[in-house]
Amino acid sequence: MSELHNLCHFEKRPITIEEYVDPIKAYLKQGIPATYTVEEAYNYEHNISEEDSKFAGNTTPMHLICENVPLDCTEDEKNVVLEMMNQLWLNGAGWCLVNDKDETPGCILLRRGLHGSKYWDSCVDSGVRAEVLLRKLNDPNIEFLSDPEDEDMDVEIEDDIPELVTDEVNIKEEIEGKKEKSESKSDSVSELEDMYNGPAGATDTYLKTELEYKDGALITKDGSDGVMMQWEEELMKAGCDSLFKSIEDPKDINILNIGFGMGIIDTMIQKKNPTKHYICEAHPDVLKKLKKDGWYEKSNVVILEGKWQDTLPKLLTQGVFFDGIYYDTFSEHYEDMVEDLFDVIVGLLKPTGTFSFFNGLGADRLVCYEVYKKVVDLDLANYGLSVKFKEMNAPVTTLKENDGYDDSVWKEIKRAYWRCPVYYHPEASFM
Ligand SMILES: C[S@@+](CC[C@H](N)C(=O)[O-])C[C@H]1O[C@@H](n2cnc3c(N)ncnc32)[C@H](O)[C@@H]1O
Structure with a gap:
């Protein structure tokens, strides 16, 4: 183990600037990467090449800090630890790198009962900065001015923005992370690649995939x-x-739901008898279900057949405005929301209207879920929408520790898309 790693065990107390921050700054200044792992240090000390390494994990200094920070720190000590974390973030520490137990630094804090602590906030804020920055780096409209002296530096920027599937995990980030860690872990990598390119990750594949309604699921x-x-x-x-929260005229209630699925929310909307209830749905098997169940015959229902990307822009030219818009699709990415959906939503929402959506962004890991809660907040603010989140308990049957039980909701399901104990229900309206 290197001296940098040793430092992150907090063997000396009290934790002071001189004992901890100054040395960490010095190591980073010497060129030791903030992402230098315990495994790399071991390999280096034992003369083992990267190819021969048997380690799959990335135990970075940030993982060690989160694992070892004493629970009885004084306020002064806490501030020193936070400053160590800051120094590491500033120098490129990864908020979503996972160790050999598949834990990010934030996951370690959660396991140690430190959810909501300042250390936790530090991880979440770093995640928000990283996600926003990566998006900018990949924006084709942004030009980078380089210093000719730096041009021979080997700087690599990822090809694509890490994307979140709107109701699932950041599959791509995981694939890349796992590839980086160990090519020998081919099973889990190919599983994730299947996921990313399969129906859950690619809309065109999904729309050609046969569906069935079975045991309370689609x-x-x-x-x-x-x-x-x-x-x-x-x-x-x-x-x-939320959709009925701010009705402008009770005699003219217009609601739009994007994604019918099992019709759960649409059945609830119908019970409230809106003047017009638009349902946008793209999958042929789901449209068959809508026909079979008589949705086309309902006098106040308008079915928009096809992808919302094709059907909703037409509404913009027809002077149709909504009191409430709900969005819950499948296999789409956060990019679809931020680059296309929000543009349409602001055009279709009445000034008093409410926009809500199934908030499953990064929901297979609490730290990712909280990062994306903030990212969404920032992105909606760009559209003049302010979002409030109501905390709700997610069912315990969705949590990992219940996977072995009969009542786990994931029993026959390939991939759990929800792992958080809390649901942040979003409600957005114009500021
Ligand atoms: C998770 S389900 C919606 C569930 C629904 N909220 C309910 O209460 O049952 C997602 C639905 O969105 C549909 N969908 C996926 N991509 C779509 C798109 N681009 N445009 C319209 N519908 C889409 C899927 O076919 C599926 O029926």
Whole structure:
């Protein structure tokens, strides 16, 4: 283990600037990367090449700090630890790198009961900065001015922005992370690649995939990807209530739901008898279900067949405005929301209207979920929308520790897209 790693064990107390921050600054200044792992240090000390390394994990100094920070720190000591973390973030420490237990630094804090602490906030804020910055780095409209002296520096920028599938994990980031760690872990990498390119990650593949309604869920027929599941009913109820929250004229209530799925939220919307209820749905098997169940015959229902990307822009030219818009699709990415959906939403929402969506962004890991809660907040603010989040309990049957039990909702499902104990229900309206 290197001296940098040793430092992150906090063996000396009290934790002071002189004992901890000054040395960490010095190591970083000497050129030791903030992401230098315990495994790399071991390999270096034992003369083992990267190819021969048997380690799959990335135990970075940030992981060690989160693992070892004493629980009985004084306020002064806490500030010193936060300053160590700052120095590491400033020098490129990774908020979402995982160690050999598949834990990010934030996950370690969570396990140690430090969720909501200043250390936790430090990880979340670093995640927000990284996500926003990566998006900028990949924006083709941004020009980078380089110093000719730096041109021979080997700076690599990722090809694409890490994307979140709107109701699932950041699959791409995970694939890349796992590849980086160990090519020998080919099973989990190919599993993730399947996921990213399969129906859960690629809309065109999804729309050609056969679906079935089975045991309180809508799933893909061959792969058992969960498209929609009954356990989300309470979350849909909160969504439906938000849509009727700020009605401009009770005699002219216009609601739009994007993504029918099992029709849970649409059934709730119908019970409130809006003047017009638009349903936008793209999948042929789901449209068949809508026909079979008589949705086309309902006098106040308008079905928009096809992808919202194609059907909603037409509404913009027809002078249709909504009191409430709900968005919950499958296999789409956060990019779809931020680059296209929000543009349409601001055009279709009445000035008093409310926009809500199924908030599953990064929901397979609490730290990612909280990072994206802030990212969404920032992005919606760019559109003049302010978002409030109501905290709700997610069912315990969605949590990992219940996977072995019969009532785990993921029993027959290929991939759990929800792992957080809390649901942040979003409600956005114009500022
Ligand atoms: C998770 S389900 C919606 C569940 C729904 N909120 C409910 O309460 O049952 C997602 C739905 O969005 C549909 N969908 C996916 N991509 C879409 C797109 N681009 N445009 C319209 N619908 C889409 C899917 O076919 C699926 O029916």
